[in-house]
Amino acid sequence: MKLYTYFRSSAAYRVRIALNLKGLAWNALPVHLVRSGGEQHLPEYRSVNPAGLVPALDDEGAVITQSLAIIEYLDERHPEPALLPGDALQRARIRELALTIACDIHPINNLRVLQYLTREFGVDEEKKNAWYRHWVETGLETVEALLAAHRGQGRFCFGDTPTLADVCLVPQLYNARRFDCSVSHLERIHHVVEACEALEAFRRAAPESQPDAV
Amino acid sequence: MKLYTYFRSSAAYRVRIALNLKGLAWNALPVHLVRSGGEQHLPEYRSVNPAGLVPALDDEGAVITQSLAIIEYLDERHPEPALLPGDALQRARIRELALTIACDIHPINNLRVLQYLTREFGVDEEKKNAWYRHWVETGLETVEALLAAHRGQGRFCFGDTPTLADVCLVPQLYNARRFDCSVSHLERIHHVVEACEALEAFRRAAPESQPDAV
Numbered sequence: 001m002k003l004y005t006y007f008r009s010s011a012a013y014r015v016r017i018a019l020n021l022k023g024l025a026w027n028a029l030p031v032h033l034v035r036s037g038g039e040q041h042l043p044e045y046r047s048v049n050p051a052g053l054v055p056a057l058d059d060e061g062a063v064i065t066q067s068l069a070i071i072e073y074l075d076e077r078h079p080e081p082a083l084l085p086g087d088a089l090q091r092a093r094i095r096e097l098a099l100t101i102a103c104d105i106h107p108i109n110n111l112r113v114l115q116y117l118t119r120e121f122g123v124d125e126e127k128k129n130a131w132y133r134h135w136v137e138t139g140l141e142t143v144e145a146l147l148a149a150h151r152g153q154g155r156f157c158f159g160d161t162p163t164l165a166d167v168c169l170v171p172q173l174y175n176a177r178r179f180d181c182s183v184s185h186l187e188r189i190h191h192v193v194e195a196c197e198a199l200e201a202f203r204r205a206a207p208e209s210q211p212d213a214v
Numbered sequence: 215m216k217l218y219t220y221f222r223s224s225a226a227y228r229v230r231i232a233l234n235l236k237g238l239a240w241n242a243l244p245v246h247l248v249r250s251g252g253e254q255h256l257p258e259y260r261s262v263n264p265a266g267l268v269p270a271l272d273d274e275g276a277v278i279t280q281s282l283a284i285i286e287y288l289d290e291r292h293p294e295p296a297l298l299p300g301d302a303l304q305r306a307r308i309r310e311l312a313l314t315i316a317c318d319i320h321p322i323n324n325l326r327v328l329q330y331l332t333r334e335f336g337v338d339e340e341k342k343n344a345w346y347r348h349w350v351e352t353g354l355e356t357v358e359a360l361l362a363a364h365r366g367q368g369r370f371c372f373g374d375t376p377t378l379a380d381v382c383l384v385p386q387l388y389n390a391r392r393f394d395c396s397v398s399h400l401e402r403i404h405h406v407v408e409a410c411e412a413l414e415a416f417r418r419a420a421p422e423s424q425p426d427a428v
Contacts, residue, residue, distance in 0.1 A: 050359035051318060062303055066317065069309035076302040088290040089276055095283035102313075103280065104265060107321045116348070121335050134330070145264035 001026040002058040004048060006033045007210035010106060010171035011067040012055035016205035017167045018071045022078045029058075030212035033111055053110075068102055071164055083164045093150050094158055097143060097165040101172045105139035109175070129179060136172070136181045140189060143169065147188040155195040162196060170196050174207070215240040216272040218262060220247045221424035224320060224385035225281040226269035230419035231381045232285045236292045243272075244426035247325055267324075282316055285378055297378045307364050308372055311357060311379040315386045319353035323389070343393065350386070350395045354403060357383065361402040369409040376410060384410045388421070 003019065005012040005028050019026045031054050032039045039045060040052045049056040049065045056063055057070045059077075064070050075083045084091045107113070109132050117123040117131065147157060157165035173193050176183045183189065196202045207213055217233065219226040219242050233240045245268050246253045253259060254266045263270040263279045270277055271284045273291075278284050289297045298305045321327070323346050331337040331345065361371060371379035387407050390397045397403065410416045421427055 050363075051314065051353075051356040053318070064303075064306045064310060066310045066313040068317075069306050069313050072309055073302050073306040076305065088287050089278075091290065092278045092283050092287040095286055096278060096280045099280040099283050099316075100265065103282075103317050103321050104267070107317050108327060113322060116345070117335075120345070121331075121337055121341065123335055127335065131330070131334070139265075142265040149264075 004029045004056040007207040007213040009054045013171035014067045015055045020201035094163045094165045098168040101168040108135045133181045136176045144186040218243045218270040221421040221427040223268045227385035228281045229269045234415035308377045308379045312382040315382040322349045347395045350390045358400040
């Protein structure tokens with residue numbers, strides 16, 4: 001399998017974790033989101049992913065975009081270890097947390113959105129960072145509340161094995177730290193992320209471990 | 215089942231369509247997102263959904279948030295008619311299109327985001343509408359390209375029955391029309407939406423058909 005990826009993209013980071021947890025062999029096809037005005041806008045890449053975003057997975061010629069669609073696909077094609085274990089309600093809990101990150105935090109802070117704020121509204125660096133932190137802090141407060149309500153006793157978000165929820169949480173916390181967000185009081189999140197970061201599948205997926213890291 | 219909903223929320227609209235397609239009985243619990251500063255911020259509602267967003271589904275006391283998590287849950291608990299039919303790749307195509315809307319268009323134009331633009335950046339009405347249209351037009355161009363690449367011959371996004379992709383597309387096009395976005399050239403989208411709007415399950419879910427419509 002081949003993954004169009006960028007080391008700092010947290011959506012690509014999710015898929016890298018999932019591929020590693022499944023023990024699947026994959027090659028990175030780096031797409032530099034900043035260099036030369038953004039390689040994701042080049043026609044070659046637009047023909048892979050018309051949205052001009054990473055990641056995109058190439059599984060023997062079938063190209064799939066959208067990190068959560070990719071991960072659900074991987075989980076259906078390679079069921080073990082399950083990233084969505086349990087009954088319908090347990091799976092809903094996992095997806096609810098994953099989507100709280102993937103819909104309500106990440107897209108609002110995506111590079112193209114930040115670029116729009118600067119370009120069209122003349123938002124300065126300080127205000128842009130306040131925007132970034134606002135959505136991360138608001139969203140991770142919700143994640144902490146969801147964990148408080150539904151987590152149970154496991155080491156990870158839901159149980160004693162990592163799921164799609166953990167796969168989404170770790171990259172989001174990585175970004176929260178990088179942009180100095182105020183999240184140190186979110187204890188459940190920190191416990192979960194610590195458990196994840198002890199696993200090689202998560203460590204090998206981290207931005208600094210990627211071939212395109214600069 | 216009970217659904218916390220707001221007539222104009224396109225995320226709630228998705229769930230209303232899914233409930234109707236499944237033929238499930240449900241009651242609306244309206245949460246007015248504008249009146250009194252937004253009923254979604256009241257402590258009573260925060261105890262239902264800590265994110266302070268609609269929709270939320272109450273299935274005999276189990277409350278699930280995030281529209282796509284709710285719909286996947288409904289599809290697992292009530293498999294017929296299937297909203298994610300087919301093999302893993304077909305299901306990936308459906309989720310890819312749904313997530314292109316649910317992650318890459320809708321959250322950036324959510325009410326709380328538009329309110330932030332006005333409150334913190336002093337963005338005026340005209341520029342706010344340009345922002346709104348930019349993300350809808352960019353995102354629906356991607357949807358059209360995905361349909362061009364993968365749609366096949368069916369009446370709906372993928373095949374001859376409505377799926378999660380159609381469930382997400384119809385509310386997004388509703389918003390596109392409401393805000394005068396430039397989308398009339400997106401032929402495949404219009405063909406699909408026309409097929410959907412011929413179905414009672416979609417019509418009964420529309421904003422103007424809701425008890426809280428004003």
